[in-house]
Amino acid sequence: EIVLTQSPGTLSLSPGERATLSCRASQSVSSSYLAWYQQKPGQAPRLLIYGASSRATGIPDRFSGSGSGTDFALTISRLEPEDFAVYYCQQYGNSPRTFGQGTKVEIK
Amino acid sequence: EVQLVESGGGLVKPGGSLRLSCSASGFTFSSYSMNWVRQAPGKGLEWVSSISSSGTYIFYADSVKGRFTISRDNAKNSLYLQMNSLRAEDTAVYYCARALGHGYDYLDYWGQGTLVTVSS
Numbered sequence: 636e637i638v639l640t641q642s643p644g645t646l647s648l649s650p651g652e653r654a655t656l657s658c659r660a661s662q663s664v665s666s667s668y669l670a671w672y673q674q675k676p677g678q679a680p681r682l683l684i685y686g687a688s689s690r691a692t693g694i695p696d697r698f699s700g701s702g703s704g705t706d707f708a709l710t711i712s713r714l715e716p717e718d719f720a721v722y723y724c725q726q727y728g729n730s731p732r733t734f735g736q737g738t739k740v741e742i743k
Numbered sequence: 744e745v746q747l748v749e750s751g752g753g754l755v756k757p758g759g760s761l762r763l764s765c766s767a768s769g770f771t772f773s774s775y776s777m778n779w780v781r782q783a784p785g786k787g788l789e790w791v792s793s794i795s796s797s798g799t800y801i802f803y804a805d806s807v808k809g810r811f812t813i814s815r816d817n818a819k820n821s822l823y824l825q826m827n828s829l830r831a832e833d834t835a836v837y838y839c840a841r842a843l844g845h846g847y848d849y850l851d852y853w854g855q856g857t858l859v860t861v862s863s
Binding site: 674679686 | 778780787788789790793802803804805838842846847848849850851852853854855856
């Protein structure tokens with residue numbers, strides 16, 4: 636099983652700042668089959684990024700994904716008020732599919 | 744508009760059974776893999792099970808293998824999760840989620856979830 640470790644656990648930033656979230660895999664993720672999801676309280680997760688760097692439909696270009704192999708990142712170039720949420724990475728190249736434990740982006 | 748609506752959650756005693764359903768609309772259900780993902784209260788996401796578009800390929804997390812059964816009825820645009828021998832640690836919101844399959848297994852649409860509580 637591929638274990639995904641996200642860091643930091645919590646990121647305290649102000650609107651307009653840049654956020655960089657990390658996702659490290661215990662072994663190489665096949666074909667960069669890595670996705671990022673955003674979840675707000677009481678809501679279902681929403682797909683942001685797939686294939687490590689492709690934005691999902693309707694996702695603003697301030698969200699970008701990068702990385703390959705075992706190290707991946709999600710960057711939010713300028714935080715908007717609606718971006719404060721929990722973010723999860725997920726690998727879907729191996730079974731079982733696994734999620735990271737999440738990074739909470741909170742308002743400083 | 745893609746819609747996924749889960750139902751069937753509720754309170755069940757340890758050792759009991761429950762069957763979750765997910766009704767799909769707004770897309771060609773039979774062309775997509777489907778998944779169940781759960782989230783325990785205050786915790787992160789855990790992938791539970793997936794089924795290919797035709798139902799041929801099925802996968803489970805080790806934590807539910809042998810107790811849960813995923814199935815689908817493409818004629819009814821519905822996904823199911825039969826949960827037996829339920830434990831307290833199965834308490835969670837259960838989401839159904841769509842994936843294109845064939846390697847493109849990211850979850851692009853999710854339902855709003857149904858809460859399963861296992862308690863005596």
